[in-house]
């Protein structure tokens with residue numbers, strides 16, 4: 525593995541999940557990180573990703589150094605050939621190259637701007653870090669994907685499903701007050717399409733994911749129809765891809781509560797967090813035994829550890 529930015533970078537997904545489960549059982553079995561340094565650069569906020577990746581690096585014997593570059597770093601210029609006479613103090617060409625000299629692996633979080641679809645979907649920011657750092661780069665959530673989250677999600681589903689038949693997994697949109705990225709649902713879909721599950725998506729009209737992420741998946745605009753018999757429900761808000769970055773609906777009928785849960789096969793309910801209680805998922809579900817969001821968050825450590833371990837090989 526050279527970089528980890530999507531499932532396409534993984535040679536053997538089953539083996540990766542197996543390794544993550546092995547790390548969960550014995551976190552200190554690998555010392556590949558000894559003497560190595562992992563830089564974690566955040567252009568946007570994070571709780572789980574920064575902490576779980578730091579713990580993962582430490583479990584491998586590596587040191588993780590965090591820079592909240594969006595807050596504490598120089599404002600970065602990503603465009604080439606510009607005269608930098610505005611508010612941007614440093615070009616990505618130097619910033620990434622310098623970090624490439626300090627670290628062995630670089631993790632980067634770059635949320636999409638949600639105004640220019642082609643710019644976000646070309647992953648200009650993440651690709652610039654890869655181009656100029658010259659070391660392995662791990663996506664800590666980029667414009668279009670959140671692969672460390674998806675790996676933890678797949679691991680969680682596998683742990684929670686002891687049966688030999690495929691589970692029915694439904695990704696459902698839920699309302700939100702802000703325009704959020706499509707990265708988490710895109711990525712979850714990408715991983716579920718390759719997994720041994722029966723996968724479908726429920727969202728209001730206007731919220732269909734980009735075709736390259738939902739190719740061949742059944743998409744329902746009727747949430748109740750989609751939820752019937754579900755074994756796992758992944759609840760998440762995202763802004764419109766079609767009307768790019770817009771909030772088209774705040775329909776509270778899509779808030780996931782007991783009413784929705786009762787349509788399922790006593791489903792396990794998932795969310796990547798942070799979750800807005802009462803708006804995205806109701807307390808009655810989050811505080812029930814069906815909710816496995818904390819298991820997902822816990823598994824972030826072992827997902828990150830298996831990726832760092834691969835890159836350190």
Ligand SMILES: NCCC[C@H](NC(=O)CCC(=O)O)C(=O)O
Pocket residue numbers: 665670702704705706707708761796797798800
């Ligand atoms: N890393 C997990 C999710 C991050 C982000 N959520 C958020 O920005 C929520 C912010 C809020 O609720 O105000 C997203 O949806 O991609």
Ligand SMILES: NC(=O)OP(=O)(O)O
Pocket residue numbers: 569570571572573574665673796797798
């Ligand atoms: N799920 C997730 O990535 O959480 P953070 O945004 O807090 O890192």
